[in-house]
Amino acid sequence: MTIKKKLIVSTIAASLAATAFAGIPLSNKGLAEKLGFNATAYAASTAFPSTDIVAYATKLRAALVSTGGLDEVQDLREAIQELDNDANHTDLKYVAQPITSKVTTKLGANFDDTDKTAVANLVLDVISVTYDPNLTELERIRNTDSYRGVLAELAVGAGFSEQEVDDLTVDDVAEYFFTLQEKVAGLLDGLAADPVALLAVLNDPVKRAKLIEDAFNALAAESLVVQDVFEAYGITTADLKDVVLRAQEKIDSNIVLKAGAALYGAYLKMNETSTGGTGGIGGGTVDEGTVEVPKEVTALIDDIKKKLAAATTDAEKAAIIAQAVQQATALVNKLSNFDLSSNVTVSNGQATLQVSGSSILSAIAGIGEILKNVKALAPGVALPPVVLNISLGNVAQNDVNIGLNNAVIQEAIKAGLSGINLTVNGLSAVLPVGGQFNGAVDFKINKSKADSTTTGGLQAASDVYSFGLSIGGQSVTSFTQPVIVSVPLGNVDGVDKELLSLAKIVDGKLVFQGGSVQGNSIIEHRDTFSQYVVVENKVTFSDIASVQAWAGRAIEVIAAKGAIEGKKAGVFAPKDNVTRAEFAKMLTRALDLDNSLAKESFADVADSNWAAPYIGAASQLGIIQGRSASKFDPNAQITRAEMATMIARALKVTKGATDVADVNAALANFKDASSISTALKAGVAFASEHEIVIGNNGKFAPNASATRAEAAVMIYRAVNFK
Template identity: 40%
Template sequence: MSLKKKVTAGTLAASLAMTALAGIPLSSKGLAQKLGLNNVASAASISSSQLGFFASQLKSALSASGAVYTKSVADSVYAYFDSVSSVTYVTYDGVTTPTSDIIKPVKDKIKFKEDSGLQLTSEDEKNLELVFATLAKFTFELEAGKLDALQSNESVRATLRKIAQGAGVDGLTVEDLNGLLFGAKGIEAIAWQELANSSQSLPDFLNNDEARNDFVKRVFKAYLNTNEDLAKALKAYEVNEEDLARVVSNFRDAVGASNFNKAAAALVEAYINVKSSPVSGGGSGVSNNVLDNARKELAAIKAKLASASDAEKQALIDQALKIAAEAIAKLAQFDASSLVKEVDGKAVVSLSLANLSSLFSSVEQLKAALADAIGADNAAKLAKPTLVIDLGKTTLKSSVVNLAKDISAKAKELNFGWIAIKVSGATTKFPLSTLGGDVIYTIDRTAASASQTGGRPAVTDVFNYSLSVNGTVYDKFNEPVEIQLPVTNTSGVDTELLSVAKLDNGSLSIEGGVYGDGVLTEQRYTFSSYVGVENDVTFRDVASVQAWAGRQIKVVAAKGAIEGRGDGRFDPRANVTRAEFAKILVSALDLDNPNVTSTKFTDVNPNAWYAPYVAVAAEKGIINGRSATKFDPNAPISRAEIATLIARALQVTKGFSEVKDVDAALANFSDASKIPSSLKAGVAFAASKNIVIGTNGKFNPNDNASRAEAAVIVYRALNAKA
């Protein structure tokens, strides 16, 4: 639609093409091998925000390398351009050259038909010079705001509309120009593909003017042969690759070949760093493959939806949501290991939106493809993903991660739910709401001592965490933070007995946790020091139930979910109370929440030991009470009640579905009619999962459950599969 498009936009593309050839010191091996050229943008039209992201990435890479020549070239493009009436010049070493001489090969070809009523005025010529100067400056300065300022210039827009009209091209937008630069058919894609297909080494290009000029011409010729609107406009005015290559040469001479080459070398080095940065599972090539494959699958689903029945449509929508969720999970993995630096003996990494722009852009494009395939309303049902920032392995004992606030802001915009930070296998998963600002996250690790663990075998290091957001230190959270401790030693230990332990001022408390895939995972509402231990708890009175409940009691006790009754006794055959089971269930399923303390039940004393567990279970909708206001904490709990609480808990925590045919699930129990109607669905669920099992064809729903039975039932619930 205006400014950053049109004929002279081709000159910026030419400059970008030149940056791929400038002066980077590589060996004489093939370009494809050295540059890893598998990354061609997949969208022909790219939004301004995506272009800005890419520019920010390049600028960040340039800053990291200490490049200065790019700014030097940018500063010498022209002295002043805020006013259209300003004369536009290129100045280098005190020599000032009007840009009209630079763009003359293109400008001279813009001729209107005599009967068109159009005329290229001196004002139009100045506008073209201004467009070129701004685009050339953007190439080296990478400030997208300059492009935005040019777009708002109505005089420039009028000139470009006139040129579009004369070429018979309609509907050009800002995104068209962005697509010219970084789109699937744009100069960047063509230039890099040309390099990938070339058998010449980079020095051949750098040291041979003829080879370099031939390359530039090939790139422009390939672009002019596309069906892009801008290419059509250029061809309508008979602008060819020779004209565009001459503009590049003019610009290079005007700012000084030496300076230009050094600046272009720095740009291409930054570009390679950005393109080969390990984003989304080990490289942007992997990212592109994931994105492209998901797009193809979603496009196929869109085609099927057009003729699908209502039942088929829902299945296709569910399939599309699954495809998108799995692809985003892969795309949202950012490998920050190459950015980690050692500072004062600590592994430190500082990230801004620029570092993650490619990742976010890929996710944004995938979500757009999902919405296109199944509609925005259905796409809104996509589960919230997790952004994973992985620092890789480090031998340093302390790591610091600085995250600029624009990262969480962009993640929130894209509906992420969490940001996980991983250091040497230790992962901390924060709810996005916790990181609303500039973040400093620190994790320290030390070897565990026997005195810290109370003699229990340690299977992890001791990890200490700290977090500050906008300068405020947080050690308590409104939402749970998930910690994963990498287990380094399982030799001679019982992995079912592993638990996370909290160390606080010399004391140790067992917090539970789940072991799997080499890590201990636990939800925490506080930051402190944590260590993984084998917590082997023994009781002297469980021999009578050892055959059917001994193992289960040991495992549930190891997690801190069930405790003895003093003097080494478990009291396995005693009835379990409703209050006790609330504590067992909440602790075993890692639902503890110190922020929930009050309940609607008038018979639950806020100071009672069981009050926080009943409060959490009620808040989660797991416990309804024996009436609207009565919980009856000290009453024995029945088997049907236990089954119902288990069913609700697993549906809340693990997403289990309810049993569709309750009567069918209860048909094998001769006493099914004795199950209270309000508890039948829960009993059906627990029975279908073999969590609560009947005896001799009966469920015995109203019998009281013993403490041993409660341990067995909770153990089965912990191991239940959806």
């Protein structure tokens, strides 16, 4: 097969493999003829597509029909097609820009406007056709000359050899798209929320963007063959996410929500009728029949159902449900805590625990059954996220290895657990469940004493800890979902606890990560693993006397956490203005939101820029926005109103803060309230009401630039927000 024809097949292979959506027969001969290839071309190939893919697609379409969701999915497909509604292809180009920009960067002048339009149209066609594919649409895509030409260019530009392209199979590409669909559905299922709460998540653009990003990142961890095509052009998961979000942005949100709910409902229906786990391609989950739900769980659920059936009034039902939620919560708490200290073994100076066995699996299955039934019996009520707590107690060894077998992980994903908390000697680590954490886990801990050589002369407040992690037998050092680490503190007599910081040891030097002191521990979200130690980090500056009275303590604490640094040794420059990029780092670091793997899509922020991961983290969480769709303006001075708004958004993410009830009333005391941008008023009102940002002489001065001293004070107040 030629490169051109093979790449065309690869590009739309997911749609070809999923034609069972439309109830069209999937025979090798029929598909080959439709694609214009003779039967000999496929004589040597295996099933095209595989029977697993056909079965999966058929089951998914049947579930859509059964749940009445096929029309909603079709409506979304038609809405996507309608994006190409003007001669200049304005919406179309906007949607495809994250991909076309990367291709243009690689191919340069050889990739002209005609090519861009062709790729943009192809992107639109592929997005829409994968929702509800039919052979007529696929045949139209195949017969579009502009697609043929531009795909040939892309193949050459990617540097693929004919053999490399021929090695791509229809099943490889089909698996990519079906796996993506399963990742999204699995993440939604992991929310363990009721239908109302689920729609609320889908309706929140920030949470929806994070969900899509997590799905693509989880897919990236699968190392599927088709990702080589994307990598050849530097097309990242963030780019793919942006294409989806841009398409959704241009479509009526009700259509998107209905289609999303329909696909999720179909996913649940498939699981409900499956006898082999999630019903996904290749399986890999625990057979429902092999795990016994605890009798106390079934007894509680049966009792609740009987009481509800006998209830005659809404008030009586409400009382039963309220009591049921309390009982369910208590039982979940009981099932989610395991003391496995007696199961720890010691060999060659290492303490080891292998977490497996029917009792663990049974407890997890019981939790999943409770969450599912609460959702069904009490719509609008959801139990808090559930973490499985596994304690090893106290061990004498400095080396500890904890293993979670694949069955435990898969059952936890299926049950909707949010994480698994491993505790030993007062140290704990909460590992996420699902996404990147989708296989057997081995977690290693090494503890050693801290000395002045390790700490650079700073006073240590903990031992030194080294962490190691492997998932599915592969070593992992960076995480798309953070691991929450709680490090026990040692002797802190005479130590200023506000100045304690978890420090990462890199090439013998300390890189301060911050962390929140709670009780006798410091808690920090980690997206990488290395060596860590807690130290008292006293940072002094020689030029802050003029602001010492009102900003001195804030500067000292925020600097100790590594969230703000001096311009040079001993020089803080308190009256210098703060750029948008600088504040993104200050805020994400101080509130423990930074993520070294976070990506942003702004044209004026290079991936190599020091601020890129901070801007990416803040952008992905909806904390910060560009000054336009493609421009962040990182070196521009940040305004007081922008600062206030970023802080308000960040506190919603980290501490569950809510907007003020009456924005106008909160701003009434400011003479210049009318000069606050409409988009920033809610954030200014929040920051003002909670005294995070304070006005002066009856004015807020929303458009004035903020100084480094002011930024430190605002962030310090945000860190201490209750």
